[in-house]
Amino acid sequence: MTKKPADPAGENAPAARQVPMRDFSRSLPMSLLRAREAVMRQFRPSLREHGLTEQQWRILRALAGIEAAEVTELARTAFLLGPSLSRILRDLEARNLIERKTAKADQRRSMVSISKEGVKLMASVAPTSEAIYAEITRRFGARKLVELQDMLGELEQSLAGLGSGEGASAEE
Amino acid sequence: MTKKPADPAGENAPAARQVPMRDFSRSLPMSLLRAREAVMRQFRPSLREHGLTEQQWRILRALAGIEAAEVTELARTAFLLGPSLSRILRDLEARNLIERKTAKADQRRSMVSISKEGVKLMASVAPTSEAIYAEITRRFGARKLVELQDMLGELEQSLAGLGSGEGASAEE
DNA sequence: CGGAGATACTTAACATGTTAAATGAATGCG
DNA sequence: CGCATTCATTTAACATGTTAAGTATCTCCG
Structure with missing residues (x-):
């Protein structure tokens, strides 16, 4: 593994700190980021095998239990920003994993739903995901x-x- | 605010779930993502005012207390992947916020350190950051x-x- | 000492995060 | 009714995440 003998996080620095900030590695954003990464690291390989990114998977999961959802609603549920969602939906639609049709009452809104193929793909991913x-x-x-x-x-x-x-x- | 009367997370769906997965909004990755976003939302405006992204700020903070660090070490400390770090260092160097010089002993390694300007910028951001x-x-x-x-x-x-x-x- | 393999870093390519602006459609109000 | 305003979604532009490949350098072993 060729591990360096010590210094697991830059501790060897000769004490030149002038700004008295909280120890960097213990800031809340860092703790959350590292924890999340540790978790996601477990899931990514499996998703990748199925040709899905983390966000694409989030969208499919958000759609799995419902008939359809508006884009804005979906953004809230899957916790994605509008522009990201817009791009991803375009791609998922091209792959026939979701379907889209504009709402009758309001032409601005579009209703998104998971397709049969999408459901099938989810079924093939879910077991591994659950096991992890x-x-x-x-x-x-x-x-x-x-x-x-x-x-x-x-x-x-x-x-x-x-x-x-x-x-x-x-x-x- | 135009809040919809109910349905805080797409609960109005007419029960079409076929895959018995954990409730989406309660998955660990989602909880971590949302918590982190709630925290970062507080910091981003202030950083933005100073022309820094979250990652750039992480790098400056990681460099603040030390003389210098190798790129790989910095990647570990600031929790960034090599390619991201590479790009960001290029930009920070162009803005004279950091300095770089290749190590004498090993021409592959480059030692990165924060510049005087970088320290000044940090000093101007730190108070707000600490307050938040x-x-x-x-x-x-x-x-x-x-x-x-x-x-x-x-x-x-x-x-x-x-x-x-x-x-x-x-x-x- | 010389070349195979390892190492440090960068580039490349594609996907997403983030903010601002654009587009198209509905609403309200005079 | 007409038009300014609001709303839902998309596009644009730039920065980062993620994986793979490239480049230069170093190490070690024959």
């Missing part, structure tokens, strides 16, 4: 997993309505 | 924040050495 999730749960502990997700939800709630012009004063 | 972090801590609770980060670290540990060919058998 089960293994993660086993390793980390089911109890702790629930606890972690509760805390993540609370964090999200704590910050809801901050920073996005949601606050108070200056509108533009 | 403090507000997040206040809202979520300092105690819980530590607990959350501990759990995230444990999760990372639980999954270390899975999935990346680290396992056992099939090499290629």
Whole structure:
């Protein structure tokens, strides 16, 4: 493996810090990023084998349990920004994994639904995906997993309505 | 705000689910993604005002406390992939925020360090950044924040050495 | 010492994140 | 009714994520 003898995170630096910031590796965004990456690393290879990216898979999953959804709604559910979703839907449609038809009442809206092929693809991916999730749960502990997700939800709630012009004063 | 009366996550679907998967919005990757986004949403505007992206800021922070670092080491510290780092370093160097010189002993390695200008820029961003972090801590609770980060670290540990060919058998 | 293999970094190619602007369609109000 | 405003979606432009391939350098072994 040719591991270096020590210094697992740049600890050998000769103490030249002038700005008294929180230790970098322990910042909340970093912790969240690393944890998420550790999790996604487990899923990516399997998805890749089926020709799907993480985001494409999110969209299929979001569509799996419903008849159809508007693009905006889907963006919220799959947690994707509009432009990303727009591109991905174009590609998924070209691959016949989803279907689209504009709403009758409002020509602006388009209803998106998963296709038969899409369902089939999901069925072929889901078992592996579930197995991986089960293994993660086993390793980390089911109890702790629930606890972690509760805390993540609370964090999200704590910050809801901050920073996005949601606050108070200056509108533009 | 024009909130729809109900249906906070596509619950109005007429029960067409055939694949018995975990509720989408409660998957671990989604929870982590949403939590991280909620946090980053707080920081991005401030960084943007200073002409920095999140990743550029991570690199400057990683360099702030040390004399210099090799690119690979920096990639590990700032949690960026080599190609991303390569591009970003090129841009940061063009903006004179970092400096680079190839190591004497090994011409392959290049030592990266933050420049005087880089330090100045950090000093102008850090106060706001710290204030935001403090507000997040206040809202979520300092105690819980530590607990959350501990759990995230444990999760990372639980999954270390899975999935990346680290396992056992099939090499290629 | 010389070339096969390993190493550090960069480039390439494609997909997504992020913000701003454009497009097309509905709504409201005078 | 007509048009400014709002809304849903897409396009554009730039930055990063992700994997594969390329380039230069170094190491080691015969």
